[in-house]
Amino acid sequence: MSRIGVFVCHCGSNIAGTVDISQVLEASKDLPNVVLAADNKYTCSDQGQQAIKDAIVEHGLDRIVIGCCSPRMHELTFRKMLTQTDLNPYMLEIANIREQCSWVHKDKEVGTPKAIGLMKMAVAKVDRDRPLFTMNIPVNKRALIIGGGIAGMQAALDIADAGYPVTIVETTPSLGGKMVMLDKTFPTMDCSACICTPKMADVGSHPNITMKTLSEVEKIGGYVGNFEVTIRERAKYIDYDKCTGCGLCETKCPVKVESEFDQGMGMRKAIYKPFAQAVPAKPTIDAAHCRYLNEGKCKVCSKVCPLGCINYEDQDKVSTEVYGAIIVAMGYKLINWADIYAEYGGGRYSDVITGLQFERLVNASGPTEGHIIRPSDGAEPKSVVIVKCVGSRDPEKGRSYCSRACCMYGAKHAHQYLDKVPGGKCYVFYMDVRTPGKGYDEFYMNTQHDGAQYLRGRVSKIYEQNGKLICKGEDTLSGQQVTVEADMVVLETAMVPADDADRIGAMLGITRDKDLWLSEAHPKLRPVETNSGGVYLAGTCQGPKDIPDTVAQASAAAMKVAILFSKDELESNAMIASSDPAICNGCGACVAICPYQAITLEEVEMRENSMKVIRPISKVNPGLCQGCGACTVACRPGAMDLRGFTDEQIMREVEALCQW
Amino acid sequence: MSDIQTTLRTRAAELLSSGEVVEVIGWTAGRFDNQTTPAFITKAEDAESLVFNEYCVNTTSKFSLMERGLGKVAVCVRGCDSRGINRMITDNQLKREEVHLIGIPCTGMKDRKTGEELLKCRECSYRNPVVYDELIGESVTEPELNRFDAVEKLEAMDQAERAAFFDSVYERCIRCYACREVCPVCTCKSCFVDQLAAGWQGKRSNVAENKFYGLTRVFHVGDRCVECGECQRACPMDLPLMLLNRKMIKDLDLLFEAGEAGLDAEGTNPLGTYDVNDVEEFM
Structure with a gap:
C-alpha cells in the first residue's frame, strides 16, 4: 500500500480562477491510497515547497502528486525539492491543471471536473511509480567539428582556446568554406578573405586543433561524452610533412580543370591548391583528372618537385577515435537553379550567373583579377540585372523559405557593379527588401543612392536576342510589364542543405525540418542543441543565415561544448x-x-x-x-x-x- | 504428386542418413485417407512415412521454430511456407543456415470436409517456393488472380454495413488464438493477449474485446503478413481473417509501396520505419 500525498496549487488565480480547488481536494482525498490532500496558493514558492516537505514527514508520504502548471515548468523544481527529503526524486507526478485545464477553459463548470479527471490519472500513475536512478557517464574531453567553413573554424578556435583538443573535418582540400570565396562582406565592405584567412591560419597553427582536410566522417557510434567516429582521410598523393607549398608542381602540370573554388569561372590544374591562401597551404592531386593516375604517363609534378613529395601510391587513411561532443557545421549549397528555372535559360546562357560566381568575378584575386566581364565574350557589361529570390520564397518551383542573406548581398552586388563600372546600369528585381541588421538598411539605401534601380516583381523570362539578355518581368508598383535589356544577369539563388546533411544527420540522429535543414532542439530556447545529447549545430546547416549570425551561433555551440567538458562525468537520463x-x-x-x-x-x-x-x-x-x-x-x-x-x-x- | 512423394522420401532418407540434417519436417498420413498431419522425421528408416498429396493443408514454416537448437532441420516448403521462412529470417527468429529447404511446387490443397480447393490456395499467387536449397517436382505456372477481390467488396460497403459485417464476424470469434498459433509472423515469446498484468486485452469474450484482439492482431502482423492464409484455415469458426490482413496489405502498398512480404529475407516493417518521403496527409 502506497501513501500518496496530493497537493493542489491555486497559482494565484491562474488555476483557482477556473477550477474550484475545494472540489478538487474533496475528490482527491478519497482516491485509493491517498492519505493527504492539501492546497497552496503558490506551491512552487519556498513556503509551498516547505509545506510539502513537512507533510511528507508528518504523514509518512512515500510519493506525491502535485496539481499545478506544466511539468515542463516545474517538474525539475519539485524533483530537486524531493532530493532534500527521504523520497526518491522520481516518486512524483505532475497533473497539469493549468496549461491543459484552467487556461483553456473559461468557467469552473468545465474546468473543475476536468482538473479532477487529471488528478485521478496522476494518482493512478503515481501509485505505480518506482524509484529511478541516474548513471554517471565519463566524458572524453575532445570535440569533433564537421565542416571547416567559418562556423566550424570559429567553433574550433573557441573550444581550442578553452583548452580542449579539437579535430576539424573538412571535405574539400582547404578550410574556409563559402566565406573565403566571397569578395567583400556587407554592410561594412571589409574584404572577406582579409577577415577569414587569418582565422584559417589560426586554425592551422593552433596546438589544440587537428585539421583533417579532404576527409569525410564515415561512421558515428556511441553517445554523448563517448562518440566513436570513423574518419576517412582521402589520399592527397603529396607528403605533407615534406611539402613546403612552393607551388612549382602546379605551374608545370599539363592538365587544366574548371576550378570549383572559382565556381567554374576560372581554371585550375590537376595538382592544385584551390586558392592562394588555402590552409593547409599545400597542393593535392585530383585523382579524377591527373594524367598519370588515369593514363599511366606524365609524372611531371614528380619530376619538378625539389623535395620528392609526390607519392602516386598514396592511399586513403581510415581512423577511428573517441570524441565527447560533436558540432555539425557543414554549411549549405546553392540551389541548382538551372534544373528548375527553364525560363531563365536553364543554364544555356553563359552570361546568366549566380551570386557566388559574381563574387569570384569581382574578387581581386579571382580569375579576372576583379574585372567585371561577361563570361561569354569578356566584354564589360554595360547593364546588369540582379534577380533576387531565385529558388527562395517560391513554393512552386523552389523553397518556400526566405534565404535571409540574399537581399543584402544583392544590394552589395549592385553597389560593387556600379562602383566598378562607371556609367553602368543596374536593375534589381525583388519581391521585398529585407534588411534587419546593424547598418543593413543604410547600406540598401546607399545602393539605391548609387543608382541601382529596384523593380518590385519577379522576372518571368530571360532570353537572348542580338547578344543581349532580354529580361521580362512585372513592376508591381507601377502595375506595368517591364522589359530590360541586360548584358549580364546575376541570380541570387537560394541556400539549400548540403548534399551530405542527410547522411550525417541520420548518423547523429538529428531530425530534419520540412525543408530538410538539420533541426535544433527548440527554435527559441535551445537554438544550438539538437535532440541528440552532445551534438550541436553551428551555421547554415541549421537554416539560412548570414556571417554574423553564423559566427554567433558557432561561438554559442562552442560554449555548449565547453560546458559539457567542464565536468568529468555526466548524469544520464533516468527516464529511459x-x-x-x-x-x-x-x-x-x-x-x-x-x-x-x-x-x-x-x-x-x-x-x-x-x-x-x-x-x-x-x-x-x-x-x-x-x-x-x-x-x-x-x-x-x-x-x-x-x-x-x-x-x-x-x-x-x-x-x-x-x-x- | 506421387512422384514428388517418392523423391521426397528418398531425399529425406539421404539427408538424414548423411547427417546433413537432424530432422525433416513434412507431412504424414492422418487417421483418414483425406487427411494428413505434420510430421517430424528424425530417422532415415522413418522417411517412408512421409506423405505428399492434395490434403497437406498445414503450412510447415512455423514448425521450424519449435525445433531450433536441435541442429540443422530440413523443411518441406511450398510458396506459402517459403515466404514464411523468409519472413522469420527477416524477423531474426531463424537463421538461413539453420534450415535446409526442400522446395515443392504446389497445385493447391483440398478441404477435407468439402473436397474443394482450400480458400487460401484459391487466393494464392505464389505456388512455387520463393526460396529453397533443392526443388522436387516441376515448377508450376502461377495463376492470374486479383487477391483483393474480397477487400474491394468490403471497401464498397457503407459504414453501417461494414460495422454490421464486423460485428457478425467478431461475435462468432471464440478467441481460441488458433490464428496466432499457426501464423509464421506471430513469433513473440509472449503475446500481448497473454500479458494479464499489463491488461492490454480484457478477459471477457464479447464483440468489443474480440474486435480489439482482431484489430490489434492486424496491426501486429499486417505489415509483415506473407498471405499464407493459414490463420483462416486454422480458424474453427471459419472467420474471414485474411480479409483485414489483405486490407492492411493493400493500404500499406498504396501508401508506402510496401510490396509483398517474405519474397526475400531482406524485408522491412513498413509500420515500424520512417522515411521523410512518407505520406503524411493527416498532418
Missing part, C-alpha cells in the same frame, strides 16, 4: 527505455524505429522448448537513449518499456479516466 529479455523476441522493430541509434541487438544464449538457442535480444544504451518512447510502441510483445512512463502506468491512467 529498457527491454525485458524474458519477453523480447529480438525482432528488431525497436532498432529500426529508434531515432538515436540507442538500441542494438545482442546475441544471447537462452533455453527455449528445453533446448539451448541463441537469440538476439535488444539492449538499450543508457547514454544514447533520450526517453522518447518510440520503441515502446513499436514493440509488439511489450518487452520494451519506458521508466517513469511504463505501459502499466499508462493503462492505470486510462482506467482512472474511464471510471470518471
